[in-house]
Amino acid sequence: MMRILVANANTTEAITQLCAAAARDAAAPGTEIVPATPRFGPAVISSRAENIIAGHALLELLAGHSGQVQAVVLAVSHDTALEAARQLMPCPVVGMTEAACLTACMVAARFGLLTLGGVETYRELIGRHGLSSRLSGLDGVAMTPQEAVRDPAGAEAAVLAGIHRLVEGGADAVVLGGAALAGMAARLADRSPVPLLDGIACAVKQAEALVALNLPKPRAGSLAPLSGRDSSGLSAELAAMLKG
Amino acid sequence: MMRILVANANTTEAITQLCAAAARDAAAPGTEIVPATPRFGPAVISSRAENIIAGHALLELLAGHSGQVQAVVLAVSHDTALEAARQLMPCPVVGMTEAACLTACMVAARFGLLTLGGVETYRELIGRHGLSSRLSGLDGVAMTPQEAVRDPAGAEAAVLAGIHRLVEGGADAVVLGGAALAGMAARLADRSPVPLLDGIACAVKQAEALVALNLPKPRAGSLAPLSGRDSSGLSAELAAMLKG
Amino acid sequence: MMRILVANANTTEAITQLCAAAARDAAAPGTEIVPATPRFGPAVISSRAENIIAGHALLELLAGHSGQVQAVVLAVSHDTALEAARQLMPCPVVGMTEAACLTACMVAARFGLLTLGGVETYRELIGRHGLSSRLSGLDGVAMTPQEAVRDPAGAEAAVLAGIHRLVEGGADAVVLGGAALAGMAARLADRSPVPLLDGIACAVKQAEALVALNLPKPRAGSLAPLSGRDSSGLSAELAAMLKG
Amino acid sequence: MMRILVANANTTEAITQLCAAAARDAAAPGTEIVPATPRFGPAVISSRAENIIAGHALLELLAGHSGQVQAVVLAVSHDTALEAARQLMPCPVVGMTEAACLTACMVAARFGLLTLGGVETYRELIGRHGLSSRLSGLDGVAMTPQEAVRDPAGAEAAVLAGIHRLVEGGADAVVLGGAALAGMAARLADRSPVPLLDGIACAVKQAEALVALNLPKPRAGSLAPLSGRDSSGLSAELAAMLKG
Amino acid sequence: MMRILVANANTTEAITQLCAAAARDAAAPGTEIVPATPRFGPAVISSRAENIIAGHALLELLAGHSGQVQAVVLAVSHDTALEAARQLMPCPVVGMTEAACLTACMVAARFGLLTLGGVETYRELIGRHGLSSRLSGLDGVAMTPQEAVRDPAGAEAAVLAGIHRLVEGGADAVVLGGAALAGMAARLADRSPVPLLDGIACAVKQAEALVALNLPKPRAGSLAPLSGRDSSGLSAELAAMLKG
Amino acid sequence: MMRILVANANTTEAITQLCAAAARDAAAPGTEIVPATPRFGPAVISSRAENIIAGHALLELLAGHSGQVQAVVLAVSHDTALEAARQLMPCPVVGMTEAACLTACMVAARFGLLTLGGVETYRELIGRHGLSSRLSGLDGVAMTPQEAVRDPAGAEAAVLAGIHRLVEGGADAVVLGGAALAGMAARLADRSPVPLLDGIACAVKQAEALVALNLPKPRAGSLAPLSGRDSSGLSAELAAMLKG
Structure with a gap:
């Protein structure tokens, strides 16, 4: 049983549900889709400023699900905070536009x-x-x-x-x-x-593929996990993940 | 039941079997791996000239399996004749180095x-x-x-x-x-x-993902299927596919 | 009398003061340096995840000074949230590594x-x-x-x-x-x-240059100001700037 | 007396003759144009698949003329198998679109x-x-x-x-x-x-120039000649050239 | 008191005066604008050939002002001889289109x-x-x-x-x-x-910024000053600068 | 009988002779090599400033031979003023490093x-x-x-x-x-x-190839000939060519 977090980066619950439904349509039997919406941030991202704010909201959201899912799909077409999420999380993270573009390269x-x-x-x-x-x-x-x-x-x-x-x-x-x-x-x-x-369909298939490949988390390089990082004013889970 | 052709581009049967075994290790339950080796060509590709010759051998090989598999994995690290195979075949075609590189982009x-x-x-x-x-x-x-x-x-x-x-x-x-x-x-x-x-593991997962996405064959663009193309001296199946 | 906000993106006050001192050394007579430190976020940014979190903290910080300064220098070598800050603020915004690189191009x-x-x-x-x-x-x-x-x-x-x-x-x-x-x-x-x-010296000189050029805020394009954007859970000032 | 092979990559003899005539118009006095058409392959190349097949046909054709000409012009606008032909042959090989583009760079x-x-x-x-x-x-x-x-x-x-x-x-x-x-x-x-x-005119002039420069065949690098390569099902001449 | 040479690269005095007036409008209080027109060359640069000729005329002009100004603005939209002027002169040199483009990158x-x-x-x-x-x-x-x-x-x-x-x-x-x-x-x-x-306004502000940064002249690299270079037929000042 | 001007861009006659000798070695029978040295400029180009000055000297030199040669080889490894010379002259102009690099692309x-x-x-x-x-x-x-x-x-x-x-x-x-x-x-x-x-050998062969191709001078685009351009202080021949 594989659980994929479908994480919206803005706070409009209806979009989360729309994306979760699309993800369920694309998912393999045995894949459970876990929808999630950030606690704060823009209602809908349509500018550079909203995208930055949503990045923080998204990382907080992911931190709250760390260890409970086998993969993450970012349900936001701007691939908000993608590389940061990839570094933060212990599991694969896929962006929906990223996934669509990489898939397009094969067709x-x-x-x-x-x-x-x-x-x-x-x-x-x-x-x-x-x-x-x-x-x-x-x-x-x-x-x-x-x-x-x-x-x-x-x-x-x-x-x-x-x-x-x-x-x-x-x-x-x-x-x-x-x-x-x-x-x-x-x-x-x-x-x-x-x-x-x-984007959502491609991202779900790529997330499933990455889970199946069972690649280890890097211990070196620009995506190696965080450790010993101090912060203030963050959610307990996010602060804990920075602390390592 | 999904059938994936694992097509070697050179004529060394042992390499075909090695790749097929790796493909079976990577395949999802319900995916059948169909190994195939070209009728002619270099024993092992290690030069530009051999790669070109093997391209023809590979297309002939693919033509012989057209309609009998749901996807093709090219089991050759040079991604030999990849775009041509993609145009020729009615199903998805994935190169092993291509697949590894695209997958690498997500980690x-x-x-x-x-x-x-x-x-x-x-x-x-x-x-x-x-x-x-x-x-x-x-x-x-x-x-x-x-x-x-x-x-x-x-x-x-x-x-x-x-x-x-x-x-x-x-x-x-x-x-x-x-x-x-x-x-x-x-x-x-x-x-x-x-x-x-x-490469093989990534290619099998990408092939499965593409089959699941069920994308239609393009009717326009540089990968649209062939039709009405005359040729001579080719295998019956390959000539037929050019003819459309 | 020109006021330049020197905005740190992490929460270590000592770094803010260090940058502010460097900015004062570089500033023209008549330029006042206004140091500022975010309310929350990483102590020191050294990862992709911290940089994203700091982006939100930085935008919140800037929103609190909007209208009170003639330019902003981002006192963070990652040019955190630079384009978003540029879109958000009614005045010029300069990143310290950006400024150093653009200045380097002239020498x-x-x-x-x-x-x-x-x-x-x-x-x-x-x-x-x-x-x-x-x-x-x-x-x-x-x-x-x-x-x-x-x-x-x-x-x-x-x-x-x-x-x-x-x-x-x-x-x-x-x-x-x-x-x-x-x-x-x-x-x-x-x-x-x-x-x-x-970086700080270059950014202060570039900020002064941009203020002197007196360029209007764009009304079109990807950096045009925001208006009518809904959000939740943000600081009052930041929410107000999204609302326009 | 310089002999230049004008090698078509498809099997339409009329195109070979058309290109040979154009080549003769462009050739210097003392240059003999040797037209050649492949034994098999597409009648006219107009797709990726045909281009790959024609690559093999072209290499077989060249192998049959190896040692008998001082240079080769590929009379096919796709510069089919160009780098492979360059590696295979002991003499200069020029593509017609390549030659036209490089010449264009000088005007x-x-x-x-x-x-x-x-x-x-x-x-x-x-x-x-x-x-x-x-x-x-x-x-x-x-x-x-x-x-x-x-x-x-x-x-x-x-x-x-x-x-x-x-x-x-x-x-x-x-x-x-x-x-x-x-x-x-x-x-x-x-x-x-x-x-x-x-393309043909430019390629003939470039072939003549390369012959006059009398550059040695590389003994290292990606275009060094082949040696000891096994194959099966190829023409005797082509197999012999792979064998070295 | 900062003196900026506004050096035209063509011989039309009216353009020099136009640019000097624009430069004075942009200059900070305390910046003196020194206009200069070459002794020879095209009346107005509108071709590659004129631009090359004007390059020499411009370097001769600059050599005549070396040591008498703190910075140079090239008042010619082709940034004529920019890198050469930068190497030749002991002070900062800014091109007007260069300055406008670099400034544009910040807005x-x-x-x-x-x-x-x-x-x-x-x-x-x-x-x-x-x-x-x-x-x-x-x-x-x-x-x-x-x-x-x-x-x-x-x-x-x-x-x-x-x-x-x-x-x-x-x-x-x-x-x-x-x-x-x-x-x-x-x-x-x-x-x-x-x-x-x-261009002129941006270049004046960038020149002022570079003067304020007080960067040393490089002693190594592709812009290090000239020394011991022989020449003939050049103006005494230009020949002396090549001689070092 | 083809005459190729081998134009040095610096004033060291010995280099001109060296290049002319190399050009004669490379030239086809029936090609006459016409060596030429500028009237003024650097003895040897080894800096950006010298290269700009030499550009003017070179164009003056070429203008003096316009109409008397069928092609020009720039005997200077920096391809000094190449595009300008190409625009100015009624015949093909080839740079020696340009020619060597383009030729290298074919081998x-x-x-x-x-x-x-x-x-x-x-x-x-x-x-x-x-x-x-x-x-x-x-x-x-x-x-x-x-x-x-x-x-x-x-x-x-x-x-x-x-x-x-x-x-x-x-x-x-x-x-x-x-x-x-x-x-x-x-x-x-x-x-x-x-x-x-x-470089010299490649440039001579490329010049001969361009002469043989007999391409017309462009009447449009960025290399179209000059006409009606005013100047002062230039050699009579160069001024006349700008005037058209």
Whole structure:
């Protein structure tokens, strides 16, 4: 029985539940999905400042589940605090956009990324992951998440148009970024000329793969566990993990 | 019941069996490993020319199994003909070094690669995969596969020394490249300061993940299936797949 | 009369005072240095996890001074939460390693960076700033900050040896990274063959320059101010700045 | 008397003859052009899979001419098996797109590449050659080779329009890629605002230059000749060259 | 009292005076601006050849002021002979486009550059500065400097349209390149959605910052001063500086 | 009858003659080598400042031969003013290090560069040519040109040792940079494990190839000829070429 923590990085419980449901759909039999929402932070992350604040909230959340799960999926398309979470936790940690992009590398020579709204932070994120040369382009559909909810058919049409623009620009596959597009990959699969990658589904499969590989925690390097680090004003669990 | 073809790209049956055994160790319950060896080509690939010849042999081999397996693992550390195999086959295709490097990206900020002998073709391969910025360094242990077989303890010591050099140079994890190092990752796991990635094991887990994601074959882009392509002198199955 | 906030990102007041003193030495007449220490977080940042936690602490600290200073210098060598702080605050924000690297670009074709201990996070930081091609190399002196304090002459000798290694590797100037090296640039200036860049001094001069240029806050793009963002559990000032 | 093998990589004899004629036009007095067509393989290469198969066919073809020519021009715009051929053969080997791009570097700050149809494999090829930063853009004219043959004036107009788009995008010269554009460079020279590079012509001149430089075959490195390599099922000549 | 040489690289005295006036506007109280125009060379630099010639003229000009100023601003948007001037002179030397781009890095995640006419040499310049990954795009307004002078309102409208295109493409700030746009940044500040960077203003502030930092001249590396170099046909001052 | 101008960029006539002799050795029958030395400038270029000054001297020199030669070889290892010369002249212009590096790309996967003394400006030059990813490493032999002349056997031994270091680092071929190594490639050919590339020889062959290709002068783009450019204080021929 494998338990995967699906950790939201913002405080909107509905998004946590949405992601947990998607994770359950993707999980293998015998994988239990454990949803979790931070105690504090932004309602929805849509800026650099919110993403930093949410990083702390997320690490506090993870610390509270350390030792109780075999893997963590970060249910936030910005891969918030990913490397820090990887260092902190004794188990594998996977980011949803990271997982979608790495998976895309196995089904595409170059992939595109589509999201609602601005694309610049996704461009930076893919650069941070070192995958810029595999990225054919980014497409920001000019529609807010709220508008997408109000007009699902219009949203699907707009997303499909964006997918076609990305294919025209050389994409062999398209990563759908952002919680607002959850479930869209499955709904549009038949109408898209190339595979669509859903972050949560990819992250769950990668988390399962990492658990199966049973890799040891590093004892050296930039992701080695913490020990003897002092702090103040943090949750007891987080402070304890820094202390080692 | 999932069937994964473990396709060697050279004609040495013993290497096929070695890889198949490693694949069975890594496979999930319910995954059947189907080993396969090409009809013609180099005994062992260790040069650019042999790698090209083996590419054709591998595609012919794959064509003979098309429709009979749910995924393909290329059991050759050069990821021979990987993108071509991906285009040709109706199912997911994963390269063993590709899989190890992508997996390394989820457990390391930067990873190293260690092999016996020359490292330049691995440097190129990682560049072709677009992962150069995630590569901390390469280490070529000065020992032939034959010497490694004759002196396993010496080989392990030499590999461990190389791993420590790579960690010193910034590696958070190390990919072991080449059939001669098969099984080494597991044997050295306790003595290595960072996780060691085994190509076959990573590739099997990635193949299982891709099958579970059930992504459609692209209908557009550089990996869309072939159709109407004429050829001569090829195996009937391979010619038929080009013809579509 | 210009007021520059010198904001530490960890909770060790002594480091704040050290940086504030260095900032006062570098400041122009008429520049007032306002030191500040976060309410919570790690005592000293030396890991990815601490850096993320400190990011939130830093933003909270900045929010408490918003509108009361003309510029912010981040007194932390990891340039913690730099872009987020830039987006959040109505005034210029400068990171100390960022400032040292950008200044180095004006006195060097390629520059090196020297620090005590591990170099990998500095390599990533310079990559994040887009300056990798201007970096000739990194040198991590094998000495802890505590050892450097106990043996200042030994530390200076070790740092000078590292500087010579970097010059040998093509550095025209060397950035000294980390609070433990504060003041070292001035002390070693006569003995170093190339200019040494001190983060706090560079950041103060860059902050003064930005204030003098009087650039407007962007109304568009990835650094445009926040507005209408909901949150919970944050300090009143930080929540208010997200709300806009 | 210099003999240059003009080796097609696909089995369409008419393309071999077309390329041989172009090669003769470009060759210096005293250079003999020896055309050659593979024994097996795709009729025309237009996919990744065909390119891999053709690589083997090409190496077999070259092995059959080893020692009888002073240089080899690969008459295939994908530079099929180029590095392998370079390693295999005792004489210089030049790819036609490689030659056109390297030549373009001497008459352009940045060059464009124009072809009929998809551009992605050319983007990869130029990346493999390490010349991406010299590439201003790619233009894929929406016309099949068959359509171009049926409507030469229309094809010329479409190509000229593409050339102007590339110049607008910063190209100082344009490489014409693909056999379907053979001869087009000369016909459009007067109407193009920038030089047009023909692959066969450039490759012949580079082959002549390399022969004149009389560089020795490397005895070390990744292109050193093969020796002692076992294989099965290959042509006698190719097997002999692997055996060394 | 700080004296900054504002050195034009072409021989049009009116441009020197324009730049000197802009420099005086930007300078701190107590900074004296010393304008200078070369003895020979192109009237206005608008090509690669003119830029090379102007490099010599500029170095001759600087040599004539060596020891009489505390810093040099190169009042030429091509940063003509920047690294050479840096090596030659005993004081800091700042290029105006260099300064604007480095300053842009502190107020933007990615910045755009806008100029009148062709953009390719600016693309190369930013590449030479190692800042390509911070550049979101270039925009060449289709208007000559003469047309801009004749129709200032039209020019402003055209520049604003270009700024909006760059912001659409991901720019958080825009560098205005070229003498013809001097003063435009200030005039358009209120109407631009992102900060506009003026080269002369940025360069003056950076020069003042470098003087305040009081960095020593390197004694090693690629910018160490010249000594014992013979020459002929140069101005007495320039020859003397090469002689050391 | 083809005439190639072999243009030195410094004023040491002996170097001009040395290069002209090497050029004659490499030239095809029927190629006349026309040596030329600038009227003014540094005796020997070994710094950034000298290189800039020499750029003007070189362009003046070329202007004096415009229309009288079919191609130009720049006989200076820094490829001084290469792009400007290319724009200025009506015929092909080739740099000697450029030619050696491009030629190396056809006989090596990655090449090294060896010179006497500092390597940083060569690293920059190869970056400017866009070939950094093809460069395996640089080796600066610690010997002055004067010492090399006094002890030719010692110089050969030192160069061979450097070549072996570069091969160890992944070089398939080595470019010898700098006039002091002229003729060394031929002398060491038998003792080097990989091909050695001589700049003058490669440049002459590339110049002949470009003349044979008979490419038109561009009418658009960044290398289009000059017209209507005013200047003062230049040689009559150079001023006339700017005027067009």
